Amino acid sequence: MTVIELTGKWTVTASSGPVPAGIAGRPIPARVPGAVHLDLQRAGLIADPFDGANETEQQWIGDVDWTFTTVFEWADDGTERQELVAEGLDTVAVIALNGVEVGRAENQHRSHRFDISAALVTGENTLRIDFAAPVPAAEARSQEHGPRPHVNHHPYNAIRKMASSFGWDWGIDVAGAGIWRPIRVETWSDxxxxxxxxxxxxxxxxxxxxxxDVHIDVERADRLREPELDVEVEIAGQRIPTRVPMGSTSVVVHVEVPDPELWWPRSHGAQPLYPLAVRLQGREQWRRRIGFRTVRVDTAPDEQGTPYAVYVNDRLVHIRGANWIPDHAFPSEVDADRCARRIADATEANINLLRVWGGGIYESEDFYTICDEQGVLVQQDLLLACAAYAEEAWLHREVEAEAREAITRLSSHPSLVIWNGGNENIVAYADWGWRHRLEGRTWGEAYFRRLLPGLLAELDPTRFFSPGSPYSFSAYLSPNLGQHGTTHIWDVWNEKDYTAYAEWTPRFVAEFGFQGPPAWTTLTDVVHDAPLDPHGPQMLVHQKAERGNEKLERGLGPHLPRPRTIDDWHWATQLNQAAAVRFGIEHFRSLAPYNTGTIVWQLNDDWPVISWAAVDFAERRKPLWYAIRAVYEPRLVTVQPREEGLAAVLLNDHDDAWAGELALRRMSFDGFVLSSAVIACEVGARSESTVQIPPALRTPADPSGEVLVAEAADFGRAVHDFAEVVEQRLERQPFEAVSSAQDGAVRVTVSARSYVRDLFVLADRGHPDASVDTGLVTLLPGERCDFTVTGVPPQIDPGVFLDPLVLRHAGDLQG
Known part of the structure; x- marks a missing residue:
């Protein structure tokens, strides 16, 4: 086989549409893989799409037809087949070689292989790909086939393009065009x-x-000449030869490996991976690594409803998960290193599952490979999200083609354990009033009930399939009932205060979350309102949720003082986001074993924006990230209300049982112990224990000036506040702090004189490149904490990290 990678000189030209003067008909240098927005920016023809209000000014890009062109050399090498292989075309495209049309495409989520033998010439060849403007294409198809309900403003459900590229309640609208994955010429024989x-x-x-069981499909160069083909599979020191019979295009090779090391999710065991190679006619043409493990999900009804319990190697895995969206609005910009850093954000926060959300993409091989290596489980949505989808042939064939390819491509990855039919499509039909609006038009049921489960049964029956998220695992129940299956909880944030999480008793929470702004530097690098204001015009461009900043401010009301400055607004809304998710996760985890997992919305961002993310687009960890890390610890003690009063719940997600003492103290903010107790307790392996707190400890004499402390060796400490910050008598200066340069970092040492609630170093406000190792630390009187700040140039004065806008805590929000 000969391969010519087409990554050389490309140009992109605006061929029709509302093109600004000076751009129409002008060949612009292009990068492949890439996106037209980025090409225009590099050429200096548009400003950064993420900056200021540029999103609005650049909407014309999605209304324009774009032509990508390159020239490559080819010499006849005597091979029988010549093909153009395009791994990702975005989206509606006509492909021509030397003026001869060789193929068409209309799906960003699949690859294409075009026969170019009739058009290819020895010497110079010109390849041209004409992309139709995506926004008019989606609107035209929607009108032609009947409009169907969807969220947001463009009918993304009428075209097989990344839904969030048309904008989302956290995403920028940058629907454009481009060759977003590799493209090449392959020539081969036999x-x-x-x-x-x-x-x-x-x-x-x-x-x-x-x-x-290694299922191998082959393609023959000459369909009239179909001799036997030699195939060899190699794994774990075994080489198993077989043959593809005459006239056949597939074979299955069964291999047994005695006493394999099993692949486990992180914190359950190791992740051994076995190289698997497949050779055809003596030439290695395919290589991956696999892991030996079993997967099942228990959804059998019980006396309490319907569980959703994930088992790997017959061991229950309590899911501590996060939702994953595309890590860049232009996915071609995410390389292996960025992907690895984002997954490290997950693993370092004790996350053991990532759900690849259905409005994004089937991720790169880098993503799944890193998850394999790190023991991060993956739930993969099929790419149907928050919309009704036509089931007729014009869309059905593309949904089937992309699903077949994705299921096949990802079958080698042990981290992938669950396929999910899509996001909120079924609940939208059942509960959002879409059934009436559809007026009998198809909406996607055939995908969730027949096509997708049928493809999994055919191509990969080893993994679990859920028709959708949320889902009750019954056609006769509302899809979003807490006691049945998976649940999305969005009355909190949209309508209710975060304490309303306690009104839910879910079996498994697949989506929930609360908004907060990105790091100060991330925000102010792109928002230039003067003065900076939560409701400034550029700020609102970077807030995509409906009335989002109003909801942020409403959410502060019961918990934190009203911010006096934009600096306080930023800190308070970040802190409240962390408090909300911390409250929710601790409540849900405390319901174990009834509750078997949570998947917080969301880990990451695809541009600099106010959102639900724990890590912002500039890769800065928000206070929320530190809260998630703390409450996702495998061993956790949390104080929770129960019918008899406050209780301490000890959660042990370890293989070892634990026995020891739970120390309880009710104390005043100045450190005086008002009541105490030590209670012996035991917690089984992968189990939990609830300890009732005696009345003298759970009943404060002065709620505004007391806390309850629960500590157990190996479980850390829970500090239960009897009142919200807005009601507490917290000191504005309850500590002393010093900083110094040490070993290429800055050490910030804080010593508490009085109770310090949620101490945090906003490191980027000290220096844009700085980050801190820990955060949201609560100190009792007499305690101290060392923060290590890295990424600080040596010439920077360590004292900047003691600035009151850098070193913050909940009490400094009080007047």
Whole structure:
């Protein structure tokens, strides 16, 4: 096989549409893989799409037809087949080589292979790809086939393009065009491997045996000449030869590996990966790594409703998850290093599952490979989100093609354990009033009930399939009931205060969250309102949720004093976001074993924006990230209300049982212990224990000036506030702090004189490149904490990190 990578000189030209003067018809240098917005920016023809109000000014880009062109050399090498392989075309495209149309595409989420033998010439070849303007294309298809309900303002459900590229309640509207994944010319003879699906199982009947059935599909160069083909599979020191029979295009090779090391989710065991190679006619053409493990999800009704319990290797895994969106509004910009940093954000926050959300993309091989290596489970949505989708042939064929390809491509990854039919489509039909609006038009039920489960049964029955999220696992129940299956909780944030999480008793929470702004530097790098204001015009461009900043301010009301300055607004809304999610996760986890997991919305951002993310677009960890890390600790003690009064719940997500003492103190803010107790308790492996707190400890004499402290060795400490910040008598200066340069970092040491609630170093306000190792620290009188700030140039005065706008705590919001 000969491969010509088409990554050389490309140009992009605006061919029709509302193009500004000076751009129409002008060839602009282009990068492939890439996106037209980025090409225009590099050429100096548009400003940064993420900056200021540029999103609005650049909406014309999505209304324009764009043509990408390149020239490449080819010499006849005597091969039988010549093909153009495009891994990702965004989106509606006509492909021509030397003026001859060789193919068409209309789906960003699949690859294409076009026969170019009739158009290819020896010497110079001109490849041209004409992309239709995506916004008019989506609108035209919607009108042609009947409008169907969707969220946001463009009918993204009428075109197979990344839904969030048209904008979302956290996403910028940058619907454009481009060759967003690699493109190349391949020439070959005889036969090639078209696809490999290694389906893994583990048999424990007579010892442990790893089983892999390697499904191999081949394509022959000459369909009239179909001889036998030699195939060899190599794994774990075994080489298994077989043959593809004459006239056939597939074969299955069954391999058994005695006593394999099992692949486990993180904190449950190791992640051994076995190289698997497939050779055709003696040439290696496919290589991946697989892991031996089993997966099942228990949704069998019980006396309490319907569970959603994930088992790996027959062991229950309590899910501490996060939702994942595309990590950049232009996904071609996410390289392996950025992907690795984002997954490190997950693992360092004790996250053990990422749900790839259905309005984004099927992620890169880098993403799943890193999850394999790190033991991060993956739930993969099929790419249907928050909309009704036509089931007729014009869309059905594309949904089927992309799903077939994705299921096949991702089958080797042990981290991928769940396929999900889509996001909020079923609940929208059932509960959002869409059934009436559809007036009998199809809406996607055939995908969730027949096509997608049928494809999984055909291509990969080893993984669990859920028709949607949320879902009650019954056609006769509302899809979003807490006691059944998976639940999305959005009355909190949209309508209610975060304490309303306690009104829910969910079996599994697949979405919930609360908004907060990004880091100060991330925000002010793109928002230039003067003066800076929560309701300034550029600020609101970077707030995509409906009445989002009003909801942020409403959410502060019961908890924090009204901000006096924009600096206080920023800190208070970040702090309240962290408090909200911390409250929710602790409540949900305390319901174990009834509750088996949470997937917080969301880990990451795709541009600099006020959002639900824990890590902002500039890769700065928000206070929320530190809160998630703390409440996702495998061992956690939390104080929760129960019918008998306050109780301490000890959660032990370890293989070892624990026995020890729970120390309880009710104390005043100045450190005086008002009541105390030590209670012996035990917690089983992967289990939990609830300890009732004696009345003298759970009943404060002065709620505004007292806290309850619960501590247990290995479980850390829970500090229960009897009142909200707005009602507490917190000191504005309850500590002394010093800073110094040490070992290439800055050490900030804080010593508490009085109770310090949620102490945090807003490191980027000291220096834009700085980050801090810990955050949201609560100190009791007499305690101290060391913060390590890294990324600080040596010439920076360590004292900047003691500035009151850098070193903050909940009490400094009080007047």
């Amino acid at each position: 036969a090639r491997i078209a696809a490999v699906r290694p389906l893994v199982d583990v048999n424990r009947e007579n010892g442990t045996v790893g089983i892999v």
